[in-house]
Amino acid sequence: MPTPPLHDPGILVTLLAFVLVLGPLVFIHELGHYLVGRLFGVKAESFSIGFGKELAGWTDKRGTRWKLSVLPLGGYVQFAGDMNPASQPDPAWLSLPAAERERTFQAKPLWQRALIVLAGPVTNLVFAVLILAAFNMIDGRVVASPVVGVVQPTSVADKAGLRAGDRVVSLQGARIDDFLQIRMEVSQHPAEPLDLVIERDGKQLPMQVTPEAKVMSDAFGNEQRIGYLGIGPARFDVVRAGPVDAVADAVGQTRDIIGMMVTGIGQIVTGRREVKELGGPIKIAKYSGEQLVSGWRNYAWFVALISINLGFINLLPIPVLDGGHLAFYAAEAVRRKPVSRRGQEWAFRTGLAFVVGLMLFVTINDVASLKVFGG
Numbered sequence: 001m002p003t004p005p006l007h008d009p010g011i012l013v014t015l016l017a018f019v020l021v022l023g024p025l026v027f028i029h030e031l032g033h034y035l036v037g038r039l040f041g042v043k044a045e046s047f048s049i050g051f052g053k054e055l056a057g058w059t060d061k062r063g064t065r066w067k068l069s070v071l072p073l074g075g076y077v078q079f080a081g082d083m084n085p086a087s088q089p090d091p092a093w094l095s096l097p098a099a100e101r102e103r104t105f106q107a108k109p110l111w112q113r114a115l116i117v118l119a120g121p122v123t124n125l126v127f128a129v130l131i132l133a134a135f136n137m138i139d140g141r142v143v144a145s146p147v148v149g150v151v152q153p154t155s156v157a158d159k160a161g162l163r164a165g166d167r168v169v170s171l172q173g174a175r176i177d178d179f180l181q182i183r184m185e186v187s188q189h190p191a192e193p194l195d196l197v198i199e200r201d202g203k204q205l206p207m208q209v210t211p212e213a214k215v216m217s218d219a220f221g222n223e224q225r226i227g228y229l230g231i232g233p234a235r236f237d238v239v240r241a242g243p244v245d246a247v248a249d250a251v252g253q254t255r256d257i258i259g260m261m262v263t264g265i266g267q268i269v270t271g272r273r274e275v276k277e278l279g280g281p282i283k284i285a286k287y288s289g290e291q292l293v294s295g296w297r298n299y300a301w302f303v304a305l306i307s308i309n310l311g312f313i314n315l316l317p318i319p320v321l322d323g324g325h326l327a328f329y330a331a332e333a334v335r336r337k338p339v340s341r342r343g344q345e346w347a348f349r350t351g352l353a354f355v356v357g358l359m360l361f362v363t364i365n366d367v368a369s370l371k372v373f374g375g
Contacts, residue, residue, distance in 0.1 A: 008220075009289035009290055009293045010289070013289050013293060014285055014286060014288065014289030015285065015289075016289075016292075017285070017288035017289045017291070017299070018281075018284065018289070020288070020292075021288045021302070021303055022073070022284070024303075025124065025127075025303070025306060026072075026074055026075040027049055027075070029075070029120045029123060029311075030047060030049070030076065031123065032120045032121075032124075033077045033117070035119070036115055036116045036119035037079055037105070037119075040116065041102070041103060041108075042103060042104065042105050042108060043062070043063065043103040043104070044062070044077050044078070044079055044080075045063070045064065045065065045079065045080055046065040046066075046067065046076075047064055047065070047066045047067070047075075047076075047077050048065075048066075048067050048068075048078075050068060050069030050070060050071050050072045050073070050075060051071040051075075051076070052069050053069060054067045054068070054069055055067075055070055073281055079116075080100070080103055080104040081106040110329055110332060110333060114326060117329070118326065120322055121311040121314040121315045121322055121323075122311070123311075124307045124308070124310045125254060125308060125311040125312075127304075127307050128254055128304040128305075128307040128308045128311070129247065129251055129254055130250070131300055131303065131304040131307075132250035132254065132304055136241045136245070136249050136250055137240075137242070137246045140238040140239050140240045141239055142180065142236050142237070142239075143236065143238075143239050144179035144180060144234075144235065144236035144237075146167060146168040146169075146177065146178060146182060146233075147165065147168075147233065148162055148163065148166045148167075148168070148232075148234065149234030151163060151231055152230035152231070155228075155230020156209055156210065157209065157229040157231045158230060160209045161207065162198070162207075162209075162229075162231060164234070165234075166198040167199040168196060168198055169197045169198060170196065171185050171194060171195070171197075172195055172196075173195070182231075186211045186228070186229050187211075187226040187227050187228075188226075188227065188263050189211055190211055190212070190214070190225050191210060191211065192227070193209070193210045194209055194211065195208050209229060211227030211228055211229050212227070212228045213225055213228075214227075214228045219294070220290045222290075225273075254308055257305065258308065261309070261312055264277070275365065276365055278365055280359060280363045280365065280366045281359075281362075281366070282367060283362075283365075283366045284306065287302065318351045318355065319344075319347040319350060320352050320355055321355070324347070324351055328347075
């Protein structure tokens with residue numbers, strides 16, 4: 001039976017929490033673009049949080065219009081030489097006086113343009129690393145050797161022949177150094193056969209296990225389908241981390257989270273997970289409110305997770321996203337000339353149609369999952 005929600009944050013708290021998550025993360029993302037562009041001498045025409053009609057704003061002494069716009073689902077920096085907020089090149093930049101043309105985005109060398117575009121997603125990932133590093137310093141990190149200490153009777157592990165004292169050497173061909181690696185990998189593959197190698201009495205034994213699919217429910221009734229073996233570590237320690245180790249661990253945690261995202265997308269594409277697990281703005285808002293009322297620690301972890309999501313998604317090679325621009329620059333580096341204007345326009349339209357279609361799909365998905373619609 002799913003656990004019933006303990007309390008509902010309410011619509012006002014949910015909206016506030018959503019704004020407090022998305023607003024700063026969009027600002028940080030666009031600030032990365034802006035600062036690196038400024039470093040290379042590119043003039044920013046406008047810096048917007050949100051899209052569409054301007055609600056409020058001001059113009060600084062450099063001529064940049066800083067504004068808050070009506071649709072808060074994102075933002076942009078429009079550099080001189082851009083035709084629109086999606087950074088499509090404006091053919092008119094060639095007719096500008098030399099001094100002005102030199103300050104346009106299009107006039108900069110390929111490597112500088114690539115770094116300006118890359119700066120946004122990287123800034124989001126760095127921000128997440130800093131949050132996770134702070135937790136590593138405050139709380140320490142759990143270290144558990146990959147030695148089985150507990151095997152639950154009649155569990156998948158018990159039926160597969162795993163015993164207390166077995167050391168897991170590898171899982172799905174990847175070396176295992178920590179018990180948490182096992183838990184993370186198994187949880188991502190419910191009801192999917194996994195190959196592992198264990199060490200017992202000095203000998204390595206290959207075996208295959210299929211984790212049980214369990215539906216877990218949190219305090220708010222949100223359900224998640226995970227894989228479960230039924231084993232526990234022999235022992236674990238909490239290690240306090242200094243600044244350098246805390247950052248190194250946070251980088252590893254960020255890498256693992258991105259790996260989970262890639263795995264999840266692959267499973268949805270191949271039909272091994274249901275598409276209803278995809279979430280959009282409504283689901284993010286819902287979780288934002290729930291995590292806010294759960295305490296600042298949960299909320300900070302959630303902010304780090306969304307920041308990683310924002311950085312990762314923007315690196316996907318889809319036109320209109322940062323990754324799409326980077327793909328164009330990679331093609332330009334190989335071809336020694338830019339992709340044709342017509343090719344860029346078609347790619348932009350295709351990418352925009354894909355992104356808009358995906359947003360509509362996940363929004364419908366989100367609405368369908370709401371209680372009022374029986375979700």
